[in-house]
Amino acid sequence: MSTIEKTYHHGDLRAALLAAAVESLEAGETPSMRAVARRAGVSPAAPYRHFADRDALDSALAVRGFDDLRGALVAALGRIPAPASAQETLCALAVTYVDFALRRPALFHLMFGNECDDADSERVRASGQLHDLLGDVVTRLFPTAERATLSLALWGLAHGLAFLHLDGKLRPEPTDEVAARVCAAITMILALNQGEAS
Amino acid sequence: MSTIEKTYHHGDLRAALLAAAVESLEAGETPSMRAVARRAGVSPAAPYRHFADRDALDSALAVRGFDDLRGALVAALGRIPAPASAQETLCALAVTYVDFALRRPALFHLMFGNECDDADSERVRASGQLHDLLGDVVTRLFPTAERATLSLALWGLAHGLAFLHLDGKLRPEPTDEVAARVCAAITMILALNQGEAS
DNA sequence: GTGTTATGTTAGCACCGCATACATTACGCA
DNA sequence: TGCGTAATGTATGCGGTGCTAACATAACAC
Numbered sequence: 264m265s266t267i268e269k270t271y272h273h274g275d276l277r278a279a280l281l282a283a284a285v286e287s288l289e290a291g292e293t294p295s296m297r298a299v300a301r302r303a304g305v306s307p308a309a310p311y312r313h314f315a316d317r318d319a320l321d322s323a324l325a326v327r328g329f330d331d332l333r334g335a336l337v338a339a340l341g342r343i344p345a346p347a348s349a350q351e352t353l354c355a356l357a358v359t360y361v362d363f364a365l366r367r368p369a370l371f372h373l374m375f376g377n378e379c380d381d382a383d384s385e386r387v388r389a390s391g392q393l394h395d396l397l398g399d400v401v402t403r404l405f406p407t408a409e410r411a412t413l414s415l416a417l418w419g420l421a422h423g424l425a426f427l428h429l430d431g432k433l434r435p436e437p438t439d440e441v442a443a444r445v446c447a448a449i450t451m452i453l454a455l456n457q458g459e460a461s
Numbered sequence: 462m463s464t465i466e467k468t469y470h471h472g473d474l475r476a477a478l479l480a481a482a483v484e485s486l487e488a489g490e491t492p493s494m495r496a497v498a499r500r501a502g503v504s505p506a507a508p509y510r511h512f513a514d515r516d517a518l519d520s521a522l523a524v525r526g527f528d529d530l531r532g533a534l535v536a537a538l539g540r541i542p543a544p545a546s547a548q549e550t551l552c553a554l555a556v557t558y559v560d561f562a563l564r565r566p567a568l569f570h571l572m573f574g575n576e577c578d579d580a581d582s583e584r585v586r587a588s589g590q591l592h593d594l595l596g597d598v599v600t601r602l603f604p605t606a607e608r609a610t611l612s613l614a615l616w617g618l619a620h621g622l623a624f625l626h627l628d629g630k631l632r633p634e635p636t637d638e639v640a641a642r643v644c645a646a647i648t649m650i651l652a653l654n655q656g657e658a659s
Numbered sequence: 660g661t662g663t664t665a666t667g668t669t670a671g672c673a674c675c676g677c678a679t680a681c682a683t684t685a686c687g688c689a
Numbered sequence: 690t691g692c693g694t695a696a697t698g699t700a701t702g703c704g705g706t707g708c709t710a711a712c713a714t715a716a717c718a719c
Contacts, residue, residue, distance in 0.1 A: 317707065
């Protein structure tokens, strides 16, 4: 850290505001415009020079979340040993997905828990990339399947498992157990008609 | 409607407040304590005699939502002709589930989009009943499968599809199309290992 | 250098959740 | 029938919020 000079113009307020917002999120607080400004050491109205309104702030945070989630998923794909079955691959992805939601619940809610405004092109891009990543995996695992439908189904499955663990169930359960349950759910779905779900 | 007498004591304020909150929701507004009081023609502090805080109001609304959703699901089950395959049954349930979410998005978010407080016993009961309903269907359709795991998987699938349609996708698509897509996703999942997803 | 524009500040509006003190009514009990 | 208590309403006020308008300062192009 270099010495901080207090100048009238901040330098890169937008980034500082986003960082402050992330801090708020990780601290379990809802990042309000004023709180974020306070944390960045700036007047309450300053953020409005960089974000039109609160939705815009939330949207920017969501974009970060989408990129982070995508990063976590590709990292998970990279960790899978070379000859991996569809079941192994999907389990790894789903576990990573749910783990992300549980580790950063506020961010996850920001990303998915409110109506997405299609106006924000950055947000559209970020969520589109996520969609594409999943689609590619699906076509690699199931070349003959209809890509859109199957990828919607599998994404829905992971997404639903994440939300159910986030909001509907007993919370402070060990993450190992959550991972096991998610993997079991995936496995069972995959095996449903093959041996009548043994 | 009988003549309304303006008395100091309302009579059944709690019910009136809930009704006002539902109206707010359907009107696309977020039901705040003060707004609900206003709508019920009562002072801003009055609701606090019936709901400890805003979370309590939200919780009460969520309970209604759970009961309504459960009602919609049993109604859907009732509409299925007698000899129904697992695929038909699950499609009907999932379509109903997603349809509920799309028709009442604000309520759905209230029910699932925030951390559930286990303190509210009514809420626990309502969501438990939903859980049981699904579990019963699952064991009827797949008697040999492990109930908990499979029901989690299928609920997760429907839940995820609902949320994805709610928040992640193009919104004003005809409900017929949504239903078709949901059904296709379910069908494809069920058929995954049986003929390689034709 | 100077005018324009970007980026800050201050002040203020209407709203919110919630607490406290007080008013009015309903109700059990003598 | 009357009275005390509890239930249920009101009035008021605090600190927080999103957002806007008017103003101040600095950066930058010419």
